[in-house]
Amino acid sequence: xxxxxxxxxxxxxxxxxxxxxxxxxxxxxxxxxxxxxxxxxxxxxxxxxxxxxxxxxxxxxxxxxxxxxxxxxxxxxxxxxxxxxxxxxxxxxxxxxxxxxxxxxxxxxxxxxxxxxxxxxxxxxxxxxxxxxxxxxxxxxxxxxxxxxxxxxxxxxxxxxxxxxxxxxxxxxxxxxxxxxxxxxxxxxxxxxxxxxxxxxxxxxxxxxxxxxxxxxxxxxxxxxxxxxxxxxxxxxxxxxxxxxxxxxxxxxxxxxxxxxxxxxxxxxxxxxxxxxxxxxxxxxxxxxxxxxxx
Numbered sequence: 262x263x264x265x266x267x268x269x270x271x272x273x274x275x276x277x278x279x280x281x282x283x284x285x286x287x288x289x290x291x292x293x294x295x296x297x298x299x300x301x302x303x304x305x306x307x308x309x310x311x312x313x314x315x316x317x318x319x320x321x322x323x324x325x326x327x328x329x330x331x332x333x334x335x336x337x338x339x340x341x342x343x344x345x346x347x348x349x350x351x352x353x354x355x356x357x358x359x360x361x362x363x364x365x366x367x368x369x370x371x372x373x374x375x376x377x378x379x380x381x382x383x384x385x386x387x388x389x390x391x392x393x394x395x396x397x398x399x400x401x402x403x404x405x406x407x408x409x410x411x412x413x414x415x416x417x418x419x420x421x422x423x424x425x426x427x428x429x430x431x432x433x434x435x436x437x438x439x440x441x442x443x444x445x446x447x448x449x450x451x452x453x454x455x456x457x458x459x460x461x462x463x464x465x466x467x468x469x470x471x472x473x474x475x476x477x478x479x480x481x482x483x484x485x486x487x488x489x490x491x492x493x494x495x496x497x498x499x500x501x502x503x504x505x506x507x508x509x510x511x512x513x514x515x516x517x518x519x520x521x522x523x524x525x526x527x528x529x530x531x532x533x534x535x536x537x538x539x540x541x542x543x544x545x546x547x548x549x550x551x552x553x554x555x556x
Contacts, residue, residue, distance in 0.1 A: 355387055359427055359555075362410045363390040374429035377406050379478055379518040381550060383426040383435060386410065393422060399527040399540045407526040412436060414469055419461050420444050427555075434553040436470055438462060439526075442480075442497060442545040451496035459501060462549060463510045470551045471511035476518060477502045478548040482541035483522040483529055495519025501547055512551075 351357065351370055358368035372387040391410040395401050401408055412425035414436075421440040428435050440458060447454055466475075479494030479501075498517035506515050522544070529540040 352387075358386065359432060360425075362386060371427075375404060378520050378524050379476065381435075381476070381478075382429040383409070384429050384432070385426075393424065395527050396539055396543050399537060399543055400532075401527055402525050405526050406437070406524070407439070409437075414465065416465065419458060419465070421458070421462070428552060432555040434556065436551045436553070438549045438551075440547045440549075441542065442547055443542060445501075445547060446497055449493065451493065451500050453500055453504065456504060459504050460508060463505060463508055466549075466551060467509070467511045470553060473512055473551040473553040475505065475510070475512045475515040476550045476552075477505070477515070478550060479517070479519045480524060480544060480546045480548070481522050482544045483525070484541065487521060490521035491519055493519070494521050497547055501549070505549075 355370040355372055358370045360368055362369045369386045369388065369390075371384045374382055374384050376382045386409075389408055389410060392408045393411055395405075395407060406424070407422075409424045409426050412423050414423055416423060416438075419438075419440075421438050423439070424437045426435050426437075427433065440462075445453055445455055445458060453459070466473075477498045479496070479498035481490040481494050483490075485493075495518070498519050502515050502517035505512070525540075525544045526546070527537075527540045527543045529537050529544065531537050531540075
């Protein structure tokens with residue numbers, strides 16, 4: 262009867278051929294296995310089988326241990342930061358927004374920032390769905406401040422408009438109240454003719470926008486000289502600044518700046534090239550800018 266070959270794991274076959282085992286274990290020279298010859302080979306076979314059976318498992322456990330944080334060493338591998346929840350929904354060039362302008366319960370993405378002069382640089386929404394409409398018969402200049410979204414704050418009794426944005430670099434909340442200068446000053450003058458408008462504005466600031474940093478900005482139309490317009494705009498801004506600080510406005514600081522005719526909101530000419538009287542009147546204005554901390 263021919264001897265029976267050992268059935269070995271494929272790994273064992275590759276490390277020790279079956280023919281070698283058959284020759285030394287199953288075919289002794291005198292035809293009968295002897296204890297002296299069989300014992301060393303049996304021990305060797307058991308060692309090989311044990312290594313083949315346990316080696317891969319041991320290696321696997323070692324690799325798993327190497328890839329896991331070690332409690333004894335006191336070191337762990339920090340997980341990679343998760344991407345923002347809305348990162349996948351942003352188009353190239355867009356940045357995550359902070360405010361929901363169109364009431365769809367999703368912050369509107371932002372697309373860069375714009376410098377409006379006098380230290381006022383604001384972040385711009387990619388899509389402005391609640392833009393202000395200019396005075397009938399006027400056209401906004403390119404990138405006009407007036408195109409930015411409005412805000413739901415009651416200005417009853419005040420002849421003005423309010424816009425809202427975020428400050429570039431700090432994301433402070435910025436509220437800009439816009440008043441037509443013709444309702445506050447006589448032509449060419451920096452003396453207040455209707456302080457009641459500013460008094461009511463103080464009430465709104467103290468109730469809704471208190472303890473912020475205020476900047477008053479004066480603007481003129483493009484008639485007259487650049488130096489004359491600069492002087493008049495600065496004088497009007499200073500007049501409003503003085504009224505605010507002497508009538509109890511709640512603010513941490515109040516400053517004033519004149520910008521002359523350098524920052525118009527609307528065109529001062531009509532499409533046919535004629536002068537736009539409404540456009541000039543719209544650009545003569547005072548702005549009260551209130552900055553509040555990011556929230």
